[in-house]
Amino acid sequence: MNLVPLEHRAAGHDGPMQSNDGAIFAKPAVQAELDFYNNILSQYHGSGAEIDEFEEPGSRLIHWMPRFFGKLASNDPGAGDDNVYIVLDNALHGFKKPSILDIKLGSILYDETASPEKVERMKKVSNETTSGSLGFRICGMKIIKQGDFELGIDGLNEDEVLDKDQDGFITFNKFFGRKLTDSTVSKGLELFFKKNDLPSKIQDQLIETFLIRLKLLYNCMLSEEVRIISGSLFFVFENDIDRWEELQYNDHIIDIFEYLSNDGDESGDEDEDEPSKKNLSTLKFIDFAHAKMTPGESYDENLVKGIDNLINIVEKF
Structure with missing residues (x-):
């Protein structure tokens, strides 16, 4: 399989392909x-x-995870443990002009394997950001460029938190989310949903769709006995109005095909008519490098708090 650098991204480490x-x-x-x-x-x-x-x-965690195809050996020095890549379905596939939002969940941002230095560093990040107070933090964001953009959020300097000129998109770096406070984070989220050229009717539809997803995910996580440190919610929606019209504004709440077929098949063959490729928006739970099963230990309060606060904020839009 030939790999090329990822076309769109909002956050994370270098190396995605x-x-x-x-x-x-x-x-x-x-x-x-x-x-x-x-x-x-x-x-x-x-x-x-x-x-x-x-x-x-939406009742099981696997319903929210990207389809997993296994691992791929690589000679690339940038590959991970044992020179391999983890291979997943690309949540951005099929989108022409995607807006992307990456939200890191949890107030605790380190696990038992972290060095003392990292523990102190992550405690500081949590204490000084909405991670600590709300249980979530905007980790990165990418929206469509719309005329003369003005950030308009108190306490934020555009030169420090965003890149205005990147292939027709505005990309917000990690400092954007770190500088948002309990009182301004709603404005940051509102930029994602409303700073675009889509008609207000579609914007409202997207907000309602993501609210349904967040509520389903919240209920799902109440029954999952796992611990996930630094996991992220990955929001995507389409800005191309022609594609909205082509799909007659029909947007799936859950990618049903993906989890019914999530059997680890590494062939990568895809049917052009799969519903997962006809979404106008999607929400995925990603980043499980610090995740583990914890049978008998109930749900992860560290995660649920953040999802609950997200719901409370988005409901007011």
Whole structure:
């Protein structure tokens, strides 16, 4: 498989790649993340158990995760553990002009493997940002460039937090989210949903769709016995109005095909008519390098707090 640099990104470390056709996403592998995907798949499929096609969409964590194809050996020195990439479905595939939002969940940003120096550094980040107070932080954002852009958020300097000129998009760096406060984070989120050329009717539809997703995810996480440190919610929506019209404004709440077929098949073959490629927006739970199964330990309060506060803010738009 030939890999090229990822076309669109909003946050994260260097190294993400995609297949030539954009259908596949690959990033340097961390063994803990590979293990988590495999454990979630094993838990979902069970030992020879059949997939329940009639279970409530969005009721399981796997419903929100990118489709997992396994790992790919690489000679690239930038590859991860044992020179391999983790290979996933690219959530951006099929979008022509995507707006992207990456939100890191949790107030605790380190696990038991972190060095004392990293623990102190991550505690400082949490204490000084909305990670500590709200349980989430905007980690990165990319929106369509719209005329003469003005940020208009108190306490933020445009030169420090964004890049205005990047292929028709405005990209917000990690300092954007770190400088937002409890009182200004709603304005930061509002930029994502409303600073575009889409009609207000579509903007309202997107807000309602993402609210439904967040509420489904919240309920889902109440029944998942996992611990996920520094996991992220990955929001995407289409800015190309022609594609909205082509798909008759129909937007799937959950990518049903993906989780029913999430069997780790590494072939990467995709049917052009798959609903997952006809979404006008999507919400994915990503980044599991510091995640583990914790049977018998109930849900992850560190995650649920952030999702709940996100819901409360977006409901007011």
